[in-house]
Amino acid sequence: MTHSRHLSPAVAFAVAAAGIGLFSIMDAFMKSLTLAIGVYNALFWRTMVAAGIGAAAWRAGGGGLPSRRAARLHLIRGAITACMAVLFFWGLARVPMAQAIALSYIAPLLALLLGALVLHERVGARVIAASLAALVGVATIMAGQSRMALGPEAFLGALAILASAVLYALNLIVARLQSQAARPGEIAFVQSAIVTLILALAAPWLAVLPAPEQWGKIVVAAMLATASLFLLAWAYAHGEAGYLATTEYTSFVYAAVLGWAVFGERVAPTTLAGAAIIIAACLWGARRRPLPLEPAA
Template identity: 45%
Template sequence: MATPNHSLRPIFATIIGIAFFSAMDAVMKSASLALGAYSAFFLRCLIGAIIIGPVWWWRVRKWPERAALKVHLTRGIVVAFMGWTFFFALVRLPLAEAIALSFIAPLIALYLAAILLGEAIQPKAIVGALLSLAGVAVIVSGRLSQTEMSANAIIGLAALLLSAVLYAWNLILQRQQALLASPAEVSAFQNSIVSLTLLGFAPFLLVLPSGSAQCTEWLTLIAGALFAIAAALFLSWAYARAEAQALVPIEYTGFLWAALFGWIFFSENISITTVSGAVLIVIGCWIAVRKDKMQSPP
């Protein structure tokens, strides 16, 4: 009697998680435009910690082991600056364009794995790197050819590339964390550690919602926190049940969601250079991260 195959569940969970993350990016862009990238990200994570923290403690009532705490702390600090730089860039760039450029993260992760884990760099990773860099060049050249290109947009591009490097490190840590902790624990500690990491900048940068729009701004932040929690729960569940190599390519569906949300909420049009560059980046990353097929005995 055949047993049911549940291998597609992590894939569907990842697709749903990426959709939630893309929705979060859209509402966080709105909040960042109103309050600034730092305040929007800090308040979103603080709200997220307040929501998910008690849920995790009520279910577990046990402090994580030392190995899990170490990964929680490392990833929380990485995500703090990854998210800050990403939303800083998102204020200055169209949503789909920012997501497309962030797709170089899986490729960077291969090279970080070589540095941090001592893994050998395969020739296909070099080919993938060249294709992805060509894709980045296409997107940036399209941006440079526009008359509205400004120093502000150049700063946004630089911040986005820095965020992509940090996101690549985050991808390496995400798989480790998912194997050591439950999805609720991952979300609780990530929101809490990010909040504590960013807290030191609050006296200088924090802007709270105020005026006639404060109710809308708080609701936007709460929505962003709920979307982020939902995404983290789905992705943590998926990464605990499938290899990162199988799930990372699914992150490319985020471009479609970003294009849709950017068009609906910010009236952003997608240029042909952005689409072309995104295609080159995706192909390059697919070549770099795909597994070689092994021959099986007849």
């Protein structure tokens, strides 16, 4: 599939940042749902509704069957997303939102490393050094957590979020490949449909119909997730994975504000310090040297 490459990278960056903003707001709805009905039911019903919304939008845009390459990438990303989401939202229910988001910030650096391996994007010693510096930030957050009274499951929640971040880095790389093989509307629909089908395998044992007062949150979360997927799919079709991954950092402000306003969470100084170290390391690692001009094909 061919995409225009004449757009400014700043446009793709802005669209990706908007997608991250919607996803961050969705996180607050999902944390509330996870606390109320559990991580499995929150994800299962949200993705089912999102698949319905995505199907309507996809059909309105012309529909059409995915190509063989796109279908393979949809399946791979769907499996990664299902595991990633379960780990993240399980952890999010056990640690403050700002801390969870800060820990997830190792994903952009990992995406840079994976981008070099999978997409052959340039990476060097700077990224390796930045990755080591980011680990210092993670250690700072974890050390601060040990001094906070967050409950016995907080440490396990933090580990779950770190594991989710590793999967999310791989998800960013697959998203880049996927965006080159399918349109945003197709990605937004098929992604949710595949995750729903994967989660449905456990439905006979785990699925419980939510109470009526929870459905409003489920629908809003599904709409936010679908819109975010659409915006991110468009952005990743017009920019490099490592460059766009830095938009993740805008989510810390959303997480801190929403965590305080909705859940009464306070941002610990060690979380701020650790997040600052990770963000600085990631931005430093993502800096690019001017590339030599190449002859036109």
